[in-house]
Amino acid sequence: xxxxxxxxxxxxxxxxxxxxxxxxxxxxxxxxxxxxxxxxxxxxxxxxxxxxxxxxxxxxxxxxxxxxxxxxxxxxxxxxxxxxxxxxxxxxxxxxxxxxxxxxxxxxxxxxxxxxxxxxxxxxxxxxxxxxxxxxxxxxxxxxxxxxxxxxxxxxxxxxxxxxxxxxxxxxxxxxxxxxxxxxxxxxxxxxxxxxxxxxxxxxxxxxxxxxxxxxxxxxxxxxxxxxxxxxxxxxxxxxxxxxxxxxxxxxxxxxxxxxxxxxxxxxxxxxxxxxxxxxxxxxxxxxxxxxxxxxxxxxxxxxxxxxxxxxxxx
Numbered sequence: 001x002x003x004x005x006x007x008x009x010x011x012x013x014x015x016x017x018x019x020x021x022x023x024x025x026x027x028x029x030x031x032x033x034x035x036x037x038x039x040x041x042x043x044x045x046x047x048x049x050x051x052x053x054x055x056x057x058x059x060x061x062x063x064x065x066x067x068x069x070x071x072x073x074x075x076x077x078x079x080x081x082x083x084x085x086x087x088x089x090x091x092x093x094x095x096x097x098x099x100x101x102x103x104x105x106x107x108x109x110x111x112x113x114x115x116x117x118x119x120x121x122x123x124x125x126x127x128x129x130x131x132x133x134x135x136x137x138x139x140x141x142x143x144x145x146x147x148x149x150x151x152x153x154x155x156x157x158x159x160x161x162x163x164x165x166x167x168x169x170x171x172x173x174x175x176x177x178x179x180x181x182x183x184x185x186x187x188x189x190x191x192x193x194x195x196x197x198x199x200x201x202x203x204x205x206x207x208x209x210x211x212x213x214x215x216x217x218x219x220x221x222x223x224x225x226x227x228x229x230x231x232x233x234x235x236x237x238x239x240x241x242x243x244x245x246x247x248x249x250x251x252x253x254x255x256x257x258x259x260x261x262x263x264x265x266x267x268x269x270x271x272x273x274x275x276x277x278x279x280x281x282x283x284x285x286x287x288x289x290x291x292x293x294x295x296x297x298x299x300x301x302x303x304x305x306x307x308x309x310x311x312x313x314x315x
Contacts, residue, residue, distance in 0.1 A: 005057045006064055007078075007283030013242065014129070014171070014203070015073045015105055019064070020285055022078030023085035024051055030081050030111040032145040033133070035175055035211035037288055038079040038273070039308060046112070046147050048086040057087075058094050065099050073127070074099075077107040079284050084112070089121025096124050105129060111150055113158030119165060128166070130159055131173045132197070134181045135189035143181055159197045172199035173242075176206050176219045182227060191231055202239045204228055209292040210302050210309040258282060258290045266300060266313035274308065 007020040025043070028051070032041035074095060076082040083106075085091075092104055103126040110130030112118045122128055132155065134140040140152040163170060174190060176182050181190070194202055204227055207218035219227075224241045231239045261280050265271060273291055277284040291311060294300045300311045 002281060003060050003064065005052065005060050007286045009069065009071060010286055010289050012073075012075070012289075015075055015127075017070060017072045018075045018105070019069075019071050019073070020078065020283065021057070021061070021074060021076050021082075021091070022080075022283065022285070023057065023076060023082050023088060023091065024078060024080035026079050026284070028080040028084055029109070030084065030147050030150060031109050032212070033175075034143060034145065034213040035177065035207055035216045037209050037211060037292070038284055040212045041080075041145075043080075044147050045084065046149060048084055048112070050086045052085075054087040054090050054094075057091055061091075061095060061099075065102075071102055073105040074102050075105040075107060076125075077285065081109055081111065082106060083108055083118050083122070089117075089124070092121060092124045103127065109144075110155055110159050111146070113162045114154045115158070119158070119162045122162065123166060123168075125168060127169045127171065128162075129171045129173060131175060132156070132159070132190070132193065133175045134186060135193045136186060139181050139186050143175075143177060156193045156196060159199075163198050169201075170197075170199040171201045171203055172197065173203045173205055176204060176224065176227060178217055178219055178223070182219060182223065187227060187230055191234060194231070194235060199237060201237055202231060202235065203242050204231075204240065205242045209288070209295055210304065214304050258286065259294070262287075262290060262294065262300075262311075263313055266311055267315065270303065270310040270312040272308040272310055276311070 005022050007022060009017050009019045012018040027042040028045060029041045030046050032044055082088060095104060105127040106122055106125045107129050110132060133143045135152055137152050172194065204224050206224060207216055228239045228241055265276060273284060273287050277287045295302065299314060301314050303310050
């Protein structure tokens with residue numbers, strides 16, 4: 001069966017075997033991050049909407065979960081911000097009520113947590129993974145290109161309030177870009193904000209696949225470890241560098257099939273991730289995870305053109 005709202009399960013470097021639940025249309029987000037691997041946001045919004053009927057999403061979940069698959073998490077994620085879906089809380093509660101054996105994770109940019117209803121809806125999740133990439137408003141604007149009404153201090157206040165109310169775990173991701181948000185001034189401000197939010201874990205990340213803007217480059221592992229040391233010196237929680245793990249094609253039949261499909265397609269003609277998703281009828285996040293690892297392994301090469309980032313197979 002082809003699913004409209006579900007993708008995977010995929011092997012996630014943070015969440016293990018994860019079934020993705022995509023609640024919003026493609027590229028609906030409150031941020032337009034320069035590093036985004038699904039490229040530029042086309043619908044920059046703060047308006048929560050019922051983009052799809054809850055019954056449609058719950059029906060797909062019932063069909064997929066009827067076979068009782070092994071999953072480490074059911075994860076709300078996708079090519080947009082999940083909490084923009086006004087029925088997010090209804091779907092999360094439905095899963096936890098009908099399928100209590102499964103743990104729920106929420107991948108979010110954290111921009112809507114200053115709204116009490118969003119915090120309340122997220123309470124049912126076992127794990128929330130928000131991001132915070134900058135604290136000073138000028139750097140926040142440069143990195144995330146937010147909706148005009150968004151302020152970094154409001155995001156920090158929302159996440160801080162959520163931590164006070166929430167009983168589950170919070171893993172806070174910080175995405176670092178050289179000479180932008182890894183300066184001493186910005187890192188000091190980030191550290192102070194992290195102390196205020198008090199997440200359970202801080203995870204440092206950097207670019208490993210072409211982002212929305214060509215000028216965005218990755219931090220070296222040495223630089224990432226230096227940032228970790230800076231944070232760890234004063235923060236009470238663990239600070240991790242998110243490892244670039246080898247993609248386990250033997251562990252997932254579907255991933256091996258995706259790799260073969262990509263090989264057969266890209267050796268004929270270069271394509272964008274979006275093109276591949278449309279041609280192969282595979283969710284963009286699933287395509288993206290495999291392309292990321294193939295790029296890290298040097299099995300595909302990339303070229304940025306006016307229509308986007310094109311991938312081709314290296315023979």
